[in-house]
Amino acid sequence: MKSLLKGILLLFILFLVSSFIEKQEWGFFAHKKINRLAVYTLPPEMMYFFKPNIEFFTEHGPDPDKRKYVDPHEAVRHYIDIDYWGEYPFPHLPRTWLGAMIKYIEISAVYEDTKMTLFSPKINEYDGDTIFGNNIRSSFERYSSFVKDTIADNILEGKMEFSIDTFAKWLDVNLSLFEGAQIVVEENFSKEGISPYFLYQYYYALVHAFEKKNAKSIIRRANDIGHYIADASVPLHTTKNYNGQLTGQKGIHAFWENRIPELLADEEFDFFVGKASYVENIRDFFWDIILKSHSNKDQVLAAEMKIRKSFPEDKKFVFAERNGVITRLQSEEYTRAFNKELNGMVEMRMRDAIKALGDIWYTAWVDAGQPELKDITEINWTKKEIEEMKKINNADKNGTFHGRDHWD
Ligand SMILES: [Zn+2]
Structure with missing residues (x-):
């Protein structure tokens, strides 16, 4: 009886404490490590700055x-x-942002109290050079240039509106059927994440910073x-x-990307990745990272499921204080068991990330014409910029979180 009471009490405490679990990220620890170690892959000319x-x-x-x-x-x-x-390797998913927007934007005619969808990925059909929507058709070329010239670069800011006349001109069609409506363009694509598209675009922002030799932009x-x-x-x-969350394995995200590196990276992982090399095809390079990651996904889930089922329940977690908050963490033994089951995957992906980052820094610098960096080494942040950085640094304590309630 006594031990039963004890058990219930323990469970209760467990429940209380686990609700205080602090949000951690890939981890802050791993991000710091990857950024830091990538510096050592660079050639001497870049080292002056990095x-x-x-x-x-x-x-x-x-x-x-x-x-x-x-x-x-x-x-x-x-x-x-x-x-x-879709399914790996996702052949139907356009690899360019423009391609994705042409395929996935939704265009509606909106009246005061009704909305009629004209084009959407579920409705659209293609025949030769024609795209068919709902009661509307257009030359695919006109449709594409509408998306290219007005939508693709702006739609992430939010839905866009056009008058019937403007839209009719873009598509070169007669839209008198929709008189009195406003044309609204929306996308529901980005909420599933835009990582490889964004990386590609951001790469050129980095190249541009090198071209301008703008030290602050380069470093940021x-x-x-x-x-x-x-x-x-x-x-x-x-x-x-x-x-x-779809397979009853909640918590696996932080277990993989925070707990394993924090426990094992410093002492046991080998991060020697050699020198940065030039990347010939930037877009493929980013997509390959994503596809490689995704091809490891099932193994991550299977490994965790295996140890989740086989590891003794009372040896899985420990309580530790982190930044003044008592946190429930996977025990060292449990973490090691997961890492072993993963067969070195976390170490490998961290190494891959370090190498990829070095490659991208190096390639951006080469693509910018290998600017001399010696003379811009010292960066003097203005008071305002320092304030801004402090604000970001404390944002997780003061701001409102936008996005998913998991940590990444
Ligand atoms: Zn992140």
Whole structure:
């Protein structure tokens, strides 16, 4: 009887404490590590700039996660639920942002109290050079250039509106049938994540910063792209089952990307990845990261399920204090068991991320014409910029979280 009471009490405490579990990220620990170690892959000409700023790349590695608290557009850049769009290797998912928007935007005629869908991925049919919607057809070429010139670069900010006349001109069709309506263009694509599309676009922002030799832009963009590459290297950042919530494995996300690296990376992982190399095809390179991550996803879930079932219940968790908060963590033995079952995957993906980041930094610099970086090594942040950075740094304590309630 006594032990039963004790058991109930323990369960109750467990329940209380687990509700205080703090949000951790790939982990802040792994982001810092990946950004930092990528610096050592660079050639001497780049080292002039990157080495003196290595502490910046370390400290600010987690920044993009913190921005989710201040920027509603941030969260979707960190993942892609690619299995939402079909089966591996997802041949029907356009690899360009423009292609994705042409295929997935939704266009409606909106009257005062009704909305009629004209084009949407569920409705659209294609025949030769014609796209057929609902009671409307257009030349596919006109449709595509409408999306290219007006929609693709702006739609992430929110839905867009056009008058019937403007829209009719774009498509070169007669829309008198829809008189009195307003044309509304929306996308429901980005909420499943835009990681590889964003990486591709952001890469060119980094190239541009090198071209301009703008030290502050280089350091910020080089830093942030490190974060996005690291996230793309995590299998659970590429699936709708991102926290095991669809298979009864909640908590697996942080178990893989936080707990294992925090416990084992410093002492036991080997991060020697050699020198950065030039990337010939940037778009394929980012997509390959995503596809590789995704191809590891089933193994992650299977490994966790196996130890979840076989490991003694009372040896799975421990309580530890972190930043003044008592946190329930996977025990060392349990974490080691998971890592063993994963057969070195976390170490491998961290190494891949370090190498990929070094490659991308190097390639961006080469594509920018190998600018001399010696003379821009020292960066003097203005008071205002320092304030801004502090604000981001504390955003997770003060801001409102925009995005998913899991941590990435
Ligand atoms: Zn992230």
